[in-house]
Amino acid sequence: xxxxxxxxxxxxxxxxxxxxxxxxxxxxxxxxxxxxxxxxxxxxxxxxxxxxxxxxxxxxxxxxxxxxxxxxxxxxxxxxxxxxxxxxxxxxxxxxxxxxxxxxxxxxxxxxxxxxxxxxxxxxxxxxxxxxxxxxxxxxxxxxxxxxxxxxxxxxxxxxxxxxxxxxxxxxxxxxxxxxxxxxxxxxxxxxxxxxxxxxxxxxxxxxxxxxxxxxxxxxxxxxxxxxxxxxxxxxxxxxxxxxxxxxxxxxxxxxxxxxxxxxxxxxxxxxxxxxxxxxxxxxxxxxxxxxxxxxxxxxxxxxxxxxxxxxxxxxxxxxxxxxxxxxxxxxxxxxxxxxxxxxxxxxxxxxxxxxxxx
Amino acid sequence: xxxxxxxxxxxxxxxxxxxxxxxxxxxxxxxxxxxxxxxxxxxxxxxxxxxxxxxxxxxxxxxxxxxxxxxxxxxxxxxxxxxxxxxxxxxxxxxxxxxxxxxxxxxxxxxxxxxxxxxxxxxxxxxxxxxxxxxxxxxxxxxxxxxxxxxxxxxxxxxxxxxxxxxxxxxxxxxxxxxxxxxxxxxxxxxxxxxxxxxxxxxxxxxxxxxxxxxxxxxxxxxxxxxxxxxxxxxxxxxxxxxxxxxxxxxxxxxxxxxxxxxxxxxxxxxxxxxxxxxxxxxxxxxxxxxxxxxxxxxxxxxxxxxxxxxxxxxxxxxxxxxxxxxxxxxxxxxxxxxxxxxxxxxxxxxxxxxxxxxxxx
Numbered sequence: 001x002x003x004x005x006x007x008x009x010x011x012x013x014x015x016x017x018x019x020x021x022x023x024x025x026x027x028x029x030x031x032x033x034x035x036x037x038x039x040x041x042x043x044x045x046x047x048x049x050x051x052x053x054x055x056x057x058x059x060x061x062x063x064x065x066x067x068x069x070x071x072x073x074x075x076x077x078x079x080x081x082x083x084x085x086x087x088x089x090x091x092x093x094x095x096x097x098x099x100x101x102x103x104x105x106x107x108x109x110x111x112x113x114x115x116x117x118x119x120x121x122x123x124x125x126x127x128x129x130x131x132x133x134x135x136x137x138x139x140x141x142x143x144x145x146x147x148x149x150x151x152x153x154x155x156x157x158x159x160x161x162x163x164x165x166x167x168x169x170x171x172x173x174x175x176x177x178x179x180x181x182x183x184x185x186x187x188x189x190x191x192x193x194x195x196x197x198x199x200x201x202x203x204x205x206x207x208x209x210x211x212x213x214x215x216x217x218x219x220x221x222x223x224x225x226x227x228x229x230x231x232x233x234x235x236x237x238x239x240x241x242x243x244x245x246x247x248x249x250x251x252x253x254x255x256x257x258x259x260x261x262x263x264x265x266x267x268x269x270x271x272x273x274x275x276x277x278x279x280x281x282x283x284x285x286x287x288x289x290x291x292x293x294x295x296x297x298x299x300x301x302x303x304x305x306x307x308x309x310x311x312x313x314x315x316x317x318x319x320x321x322x323x324x325x326x327x328x329x330x331x332x333x334x335x336x337x338x339x340x341x342x343x344x345x346x347x348x349x350x351x352x353x354x355x356x357x358x359x
Numbered sequence: 360x361x362x363x364x365x366x367x368x369x370x371x372x373x374x375x376x377x378x379x380x381x382x383x384x385x386x387x388x389x390x391x392x393x394x395x396x397x398x399x400x401x402x403x404x405x406x407x408x409x410x411x412x413x414x415x416x417x418x419x420x421x422x423x424x425x426x427x428x429x430x431x432x433x434x435x436x437x438x439x440x441x442x443x444x445x446x447x448x449x450x451x452x453x454x455x456x457x458x459x460x461x462x463x464x465x466x467x468x469x470x471x472x473x474x475x476x477x478x479x480x481x482x483x484x485x486x487x488x489x490x491x492x493x494x495x496x497x498x499x500x501x502x503x504x505x506x507x508x509x510x511x512x513x514x515x516x517x518x519x520x521x522x523x524x525x526x527x528x529x530x531x532x533x534x535x536x537x538x539x540x541x542x543x544x545x546x547x548x549x550x551x552x553x554x555x556x557x558x559x560x561x562x563x564x565x566x567x568x569x570x571x572x573x574x575x576x577x578x579x580x581x582x583x584x585x586x587x588x589x590x591x592x593x594x595x596x597x598x599x600x601x602x603x604x605x606x607x608x609x610x611x612x613x614x615x616x617x618x619x620x621x622x623x624x625x626x627x628x629x630x631x632x633x634x635x636x637x638x639x640x641x642x643x644x645x646x647x648x649x650x651x652x653x654x655x656x657x658x659x660x661x662x663x664x665x666x667x668x669x670x671x672x673x674x675x676x677x678x679x680x681x682x683x684x685x686x687x688x689x690x691x692x693x694x695x696x697x698x699x700x701x702x703x704x705x706x707x708x709x710x711x712x713x714x715x716x717x718x719x720x721x
Contacts, residue, residue, distance in 0.1 A: 061566045061567075061568060061569075062536075062537060062565075062566045062569070180428060180429070181428060208563075210427035210428055210593045211427075211593065211594055211595060211634055211637045211638050212427065212633055212634060212637045213427070214637070214639070215637035215638075215639070216637075218639075237566040237567060238567065238596075238639065239567070239641065240596070240638075240639035240640050240641050241639045243639070243640075243641045244639050244640075244643070267641055277568075278567065278568075279641065281567040281568045281570075281571050282567050282641055289600060289601065289602075289603065289619070289620075290600050291575070291600075292571040292574055292575050292578075292600045292601070293571060294568055294571045294572050294575065295568040298536075
């Protein structure tokens with residue numbers, strides 16, 4: 001549903017393509033998602049904002065709710081899952097805003113690919129094996145932007161070149177099975193950005209790629225962001241990827257945001273014990289033989305979270321007061337938020353070099 | 360809780376079935392290995408998938424094999440278990456020349472469980488209708504182990520990978536989490552007490568914490584049981600912390616091998632240098648990664664016209680250091696005993712030309 005915004009709500013910012021700190025592109029507030037036909041809550045009270053030109057990382061273990069959250073923003077929740085409360089507002093051109101949680105299927109189809117681009121882990125399964133990749137890129141250009149056949153082809157070749165595909169005119173005529181995984185992921189990115197969306201959601205988009213190709217695709221996303229002011233929501237379980245390409249990181253645990261802040265601050269000075277645990281198990285760039293750290297225990301299943309802090313059972317620093325009532329996500333200085341009652345006293349301890357933290 | 364965490368407390372590691380291979384014996388020895396799949400049409404072997412590969416793994420050692428999609432790393436493992444057409448070279452597993460085995464001998468060798476292959480993607484490689492206990496017991500049944508002994512060995516193998524046989528033995532794969540499925544695959548692979556375990560992308564589908572759990576299990580297996588382990592991966596983080604040695608494959612050729620810390624911290628081959636510089640990591644200024652060498656092909660201009668020729672160095676088409684002599688593939692494969700790279704211009708002697716290259720951890 002597109003409605004024009006109240007005049008004072010979204011102030012027209014002159015430089016649309018400004019860096020982080022530009023106008024908000026996506027504003028998520030109080031988002032709850034239920035699974036198993038509404039019987040269990042898998043995402044609870046998630047709120048965050050993505051600004052124009054900003055890259056936001058979403059990290060967490062499998063089952064933390066990060067993928068459900070991002071799928072709800074794309075209208076592709078799996079069967080049995082639904083948004084039970086909250087809002088997700090996408091700002092469009094000229095101050096128009098769209099409430100994503102209220103769209104029907106036809107409205108989604110108009111929006112996806114136009115204002116909202118998406119890239120997933122397995123590019124081959126999102127492309128039609130029977131059509132050339134060029135045609136799959138030219139089609140949305142003709143349908144959505146009203147280009148002629150010839151102009152759409154020309155533009156498609158330009159887009160293939162801009163995502164770093166060599167010999168783009170030849171690639172245009174290739175079928176998906178003739179291209180490698182890294183090339184397909186670039187094709188998918190070209191399709192995702194073809195209609196100049198304001199927000200690109202990448203869900204584990206580089207996880208399955210070879211190391212060198214992964215680095216190239218991450219470079220590409222960073223370049224698109226610089227050139228087009230594209231806002232990026234990067235969902236991954238690899239904190240090292242987030243550390244290298246995002247401005248801001250949201251740490252998910254058991255369906256909640258437990259920490260949010262500028263990426264380099266969070267990575268170097270974690271405030272939540274769970275973030276510190278994720279950092280301990282991440283790839284440190286230390287290739288020597290050593291005892292690898294693990295996070296003991298498992299996260300609670302959806303709907304079976306304890307009443308207090310959901311990480312308390314796996315936390316080295318949990319006290320009685322952590323277990324009694326839900327812990328609020330509290331704002332702290334430096335534009336950060338953390339869901340831990342002991343954050344202030346723990347930050348110096350958690351910031352200690354990894355080898356000094358008990359594994 | 361169905362999983363135990365931390366270190367396993369099985370006090371007495373069971374002695375391997377037959378006498379353990381003497382420590383001077385290599386669990387795996389590969390020399391001059393070439394593999395080519397038959398042409399789809401016509402006769403004879405097609406283009407080589409692997410050419411002249413030399414490798415060695417001793418009992419209790421972990422070898423990491425790294426390479427990109429299509430580099431031949433999975434073919435290497437398949438050749439070792441006799442599932443890929445070897446056209447040249449020699450493979451010895453625990454002293455047995457695999458290539459010399461006739462049909463029945465080869466079958467018996469496979470069934471003995473001396474070498475086990477752990478496939479990628481447990482969701483697809485485990486039979487969805489079998490219970491965990493059946494899945495883990497199957498290799499023993501194939502090897503002809505009695506039912507009563509099988510039960511005990513299954514429980515022992517599940518215990519070793521941190522799964523509770525009583526709680527999980529009756530479940531089917533769909534009722535397990537990704538980390539648990541990967542442990543079931545591992546239990547199935549070690550239940551025959553193999554001398555050699557080939558693990559193909561054992562952790563690439565897991566998040567970081569589960570990844571480290573499984574890597575620690577592999578580390579314990581080699582330490583407690585003396586298993587020789589080959590871990591195949593496209594991703595350096597799947598090898599970090601456990602591999603003793605690293606072998607780097609590029610387009611079917613072994614381009615570099617040596618002790619892990621040396622190969623990854625001071626790579627000799629330009630491809631290895633590109634690989635280590637590309638791996639995402641936490642302890643680096645994000646801007647530095649974008650300046651990695653050879654990230655978009657040769658530093659100056661286009662790749663040489665001959666770069667695609669059959670005899671040229673396999674990496675020449677994207678190498679920042681390629682010169683005229685790279686038109687011939689550097690002779691010989693890096694030998695297991697040495698620290699070497701198949702390169703005319705190893706990075707160490709070209710440090711000035713790679714001045715912009717970020718060094719890994721020096």
